[in-house]
Amino acid sequence: MNISFQKLEELLVSSKYHQFLGLSLENAEDGYVKLKLPFKEEFLADEHDSYVHGGILSSLIDVAGDFALITMVGKAIPTIDLRIDFLRPARKEDLYAEAKVVKCGRSLGISDVVILNQAGKEIAVGRGVYSTA
Amino acid sequence: MNISFQKLEELLVSSKYHQFLGLSLENAEDGYVKLKLPFKEEFLADEHDSYVHGGILSSLIDVAGDFALITMVGKAIPTIDLRIDFLRPARKEDLYAEAKVVKCGRSLGISDVVILNQAGKEIAVGRGVYSTA
Amino acid sequence: MNISFQKLEELLVSSKYHQFLGLSLENAEDGYVKLKLPFKEEFLADEHDSYVHGGILSSLIDVAGDFALITMVGKAIPTIDLRIDFLRPARKEDLYAEAKVVKCGRSLGISDVVILNQAGKEIAVGRGVYSTA
Amino acid sequence: MNISFQKLEELLVSSKYHQFLGLSLENAEDGYVKLKLPFKEEFLADEHDSYVHGGILSSLIDVAGDFALITMVGKAIPTIDLRIDFLRPARKEDLYAEAKVVKCGRSLGISDVVILNQAGKEIAVGRGVYSTA
Numbered sequence: 215m216n217i218s219f220q221k222l223e224e225l226l227v228s229s230k231y232h233q234f235l236g237l238s239l240e241n242a243e244d245g246y247v248k249l250k251l252p253f254k255e256e257f258l259a260d261e262h263d264s265y266v267h268g269g270i271l272s273s274l275i276d277v278a279g280d281f282a283l284i285t286m287v288g289k290a291i292p293t294i295d296l297r298i299d300f301l302r303p304a305r306k307e308d309l310y311a312e313a314k315v316v317k318c319g320r321s322l323g324i325s326d327v328v329i330l331n332q333a334g335k336e337i338a339v340g341r342g343v344y345s346t347a
Numbered sequence: 348m349n350i351s352f353q354k355l356e357e358l359l360v361s362s363k364y365h366q367f368l369g370l371s372l373e374n375a376e377d378g379y380v381k382l383k384l385p386f387k388e389e390f391l392a393d394e395h396d397s398y399v400h401g402g403i404l405s406s407l408i409d410v411a412g413d414f415a416l417i418t419m420v421g422k423a424i425p426t427i428d429l430r431i432d433f434l435r436p437a438r439k440e441d442l443y444a445e446a447k448v449v450k451c452g453r454s455l456g457i458s459d460v461v462i463l464n465q466a467g468k469e470i471a472v473g474r475g476v477y478s479t480a
Numbered sequence: 481m482n483i484s485f486q487k488l489e490e491l492l493v494s495s496k497y498h499q500f501l502g503l504s505l506e507n508a509e510d511g512y513v514k515l516k517l518p519f520k521e522e523f524l525a526d527e528h529d530s531y532v533h534g535g536i537l538s539s540l541i542d543v544a545g546d547f548a549l550i551t552m553v554g555k556a557i558p559t560i561d562l563r564i565d566f567l568r569p570a571r572k573e574d575l576y577a578e579a580k581v582v583k584c585g586r587s588l589g590i591s592d593v594v595i596l597n598q599a600g601k602e603i604a605v606g607r608g609v610y611s612t613a
Numbered sequence: 614m615n616i617s618f619q620k621l622e623e624l625l626v627s628s629k630y631h632q633f634l635g636l637s638l639e640n641a642e643d644g645y646v647k648l649k650l651p652f653k654e655e656f657l658a659d660e661h662d663s664y665v666h667g668g669i670l671s672s673l674i675d676v677a678g679d680f681a682l683i684t685m686v687g688k689a690i691p692t693i694d695l696r697i698d699f700l701r702p703a704r705k706e707d708l709y710a711e712a713k714v715v716k717c718g719r720s721l722g723i724s725d726v727v728i729l730n731q732a733g734k735e736i737a738v739g740r741g742v743y744s745t746a
Contacts, residue, residue, distance in 0.1 A: 228394035231402060234367075260423060261361035268426045269406025270364060276401045290393060293401045294588065295432045295561065295609060297696050299723055299740065300425070301716050316738060317700050321587060321613065322560065324698055324738075339715060339723075341698065341740065343561060343609070347587065427721065428694065428742060430563050432590055432607065434583050449605060450567050454720060454746065455693065457565055457605075472582060472590075474565065474607065476694060476742070480720065494660035497668060500633075526689060527627035534692045535630060535672025542667045556659060558699070559667045565694045 215244050216288035222247075225290060226281065235273060239281075245315035247281040249274065252308050265303035271329055272298050275340035278311035279325030283344050286318045291344045294322070298340040307331050321347045348377050349421035355380075358423060359414065368403070370410060378448035380414040382407065385441050398436035404462055405431050408473030411444035412458030416477050419451045424477045427455070431473040440464050454480045481510050482554035488513075491556060492547065501539060505547075511581035513547040515540065518574050531569035537595055538564050541606035544577035545591030549610050552584045557610045560588070564606040573597050587613045614643050615687035621646075624689060625680065634672060638680075644714035646680040648673065651707050664702035670728055671697050674739035677710035678724030682743050685717045690743045693721070697739040706730050720746045 215222075223239045226232055226249075234256075241248040251274050259267035276296055283291060309329055316324040323346040329337040348355075356372045359365055359382075367389075374381035384407050392400035408431055416424060442462055449457040456479040462470040481488075489505045492498055492515075500522075507514035517540050525533035542562055549557060575595055582590040589612040595603040614621075622638045625631055625648075633655075640647040650673050658666035675695055682690060708728055715723040722745040728736040 225394070229400065230389050230391040230396065231400040234389045235402075256363050256367045258363040261358070263363065267362065267364040267406065268409045268429065269368075269402065272405035272409060272429060272431075273400065273402025276405060292436075293433055295430065296401065296405060297428065297430045297563070297740070298405075299428045299715070299742070301723070303425075316698070316735075321611075324700070326738075336715075339725075339740075341696070341738075343698070345587075430607070430696070432582070432609070434590070449565070449602075454744075457567070459605075469582075472592075472607075474563070474605075476565065478720075491660070495666065496655050496657040496662065497666040500655045501668075522629050522633045524629040527624070529629065533628065533630040533672065534675045534695065535634075535668065538671035538675060538695060538697075539666065539668025542671060558702075561696065561698045562667065562671060563694065563696045564671075566692055569691075 215242065215285045217285060222281065222284065232277065237277060242285055245282060245286055247278060247285060247313050249278050249311045250308060253306050265305060268300055271338045274309065274311045274329055275327045275338065276342060278313035278327045279342035280344055282313035282315050282325045283318060283323040283346065286315060287346050291346055294343040294345055296340065296342045298338055300338050301336050304331060304337045309337060318346060348375065348418045350418060355414065355417065365410065368406060375418055378415060378419055380411060380418060380446050382411050382444045383441060386439050398438060401433055404433065404437065404471045407442065407444045407462060408460045408471065409475060411446035411460045412475035413477055415446035415448050415458045416451060416456040416479065419448060420479050424479055427476040427478055429473065429475045431471055433471050434469050437464060437470045442470060451479060481508065481551045483551060488547065488550065498543065503543060508551055511548060511552055513544060513551060513579050515544050515577045516574060519572050531571060534566055537570065537604045540575065540577045540595060541593045541604065542608060544579035544593045545608035546610055548579035548581050548591045549584060549589040549612065552581060553612050557612055560609040560611055562606065562608045564604055566604050567602050570597060570603045575603060584612060614641065614684045616684060621680065621683065631676065636676060641684055644681060644685055646677060646684060646712050648677050648710045649707060652705050664704060667699055670703065670737045673708065673710045673728060674726045674737065675741060677712035677726045678741035679743055681712035681714050681724045682717060682722040682745060685714060686745050690745055693742040693744055695739065695741045697737055699737050700735050703730060703736045708736060717745060
């Protein structure tokens with residue numbers, strides 16, 4: 215990794231939005247991170263409080279993809295574009311995002327992300343392009 | 348519209364996550380909505396608090412695209428997939444999302460969304476597919 | 481435009497794949513092109529020869545989005561990523577693609593494309609990111 | 614598989630566009646296919662004939678993702694949307710697409726596809742949503 219685990223953790227919690235989300239860094243290797251998103255009532259999408267909002271899942275995918283690249287690039291980098299496929303609803307449960315770098319070029323990086331629940335079921339998959347310049 | 352403005356507004360604020368975002372309905376017509384996202388410190392992305400998180404913009408796009416379809420479908424519908432292109436950073440400013448229905452079929456609907464700041468600059472564009480079944 | 485209409489036309493037909501497609505340039509302005517794709521039997525997708533292949537529509541979207549940016553950039557540029565939504569089947573008919581630049585930055589450009597048939601019905605929409613560097 | 618290898622092969626070559634592409638089925642299992650795209654001059658993108666057109670790669674991704682789902686669904690199914698990330702140029706070389714089903718629901722299916730060259734280098738990745746209804 216081009217950044218220490220501790221620095222990566224500091225960067226993760228330095229964002230006010232990440233603080234709201236309550237994100238923590240579970241694991242990090244070169245080109246890979248695993249994040250945890252502990253459940254919060256504020257994440258709920260619908261009037262029946264029955265599932266987590268797609269915007270929360272999109273946020274988690276954005277951050278995880280970014281941090282997978284940050285392990286290689288060593289600094290915070292902006293997202294260029296993002297795509298999310300929602301596979302099944304997330305309930306009132308903690309979620310995990312695993313992100314892997316697909317490409318890390320001089321100007322662009324691409325990451326693949328999967329969101330899993332505690333039971334290991336896939337909740338959503340996503341892919342993001344980030345500026346590595 | 349297949350739902351009243353008031354019902355649409357009630358649906359918008361019935362979600363705990365929408366309450367966190369502070370979303371309000373500015374305008375609604377058949378196949379079109381305009382939402383307002385008033386700025387909040389919790390939206391900030393980086394350690395320098397200099398721009399709004401991509402996850403917040405993604406959330407706004409998801410909701411706006413959904414509600415444009417809800418004007419036609421008349422009920423809450425889940426997102427199938429979502430794509431966001433980030434054009435320029437959003438600063439500490441209120442944002443607006445305008446969403447237009449591209450297609451509203453029996454099983455699938457597609458919406459196009461643009462996020463603008465108060466100065467009318469495009470911050471991000473997005474497109475989502477939703478289940479209308 | 482940062483390239484003449486004639487040069488743009490020459491660039492369009494200089495590609496062997498564009499020659500196979502039979503693409504022609506109908507219209508071009510700064511940040512905008514309209515292309516024509518005359519129908520060919522080789523475009524057909526299925527054993528019943530009933531509709532045009534999604535790969536053909538994807539190709540048309542890729543090229544149109546690229547050429548909208550080429551009007552501004554003045555030279556051929558590579559595609560970074562591409563997204564296509566298929567709205568309705570294209571039959572044995574000529575198709576038209578209209579592409580508009582959403583953003584033309586120093587390193588990245590984004591175009592929006594719509595494919596229409598002769599009756600003016602929307603067949604597909606797409607968005608592409610291109611390297612303008 | 615819910616279709617025999619031979620039927621899958623027949624379906625693949627029943628499309629006039631697939632015939633133009635020269636596609637062949639290398640391997641198929643439940644939820645997985647490997648296709649081969651032998652190089653053709655007509656695939657070339659640029660005036661210098663130096664690389665394969667993005668539209669060809671998009672086509673290959675569309676077909677491979679579709680056929681991965683066809684192994685499970687047992688019949689031809691239409692594409693709803695498609696996303697492609699181009700990683701590196703494909704030269705005058707045969708290409709291979711490997712597609713895996715991410716989800717196969719009653720109404721929607723999702724496939725992930727990677728295009729590799731003979732040297733095993735990743736040329737492009739893509740993801741598609743298909744109608745399984």
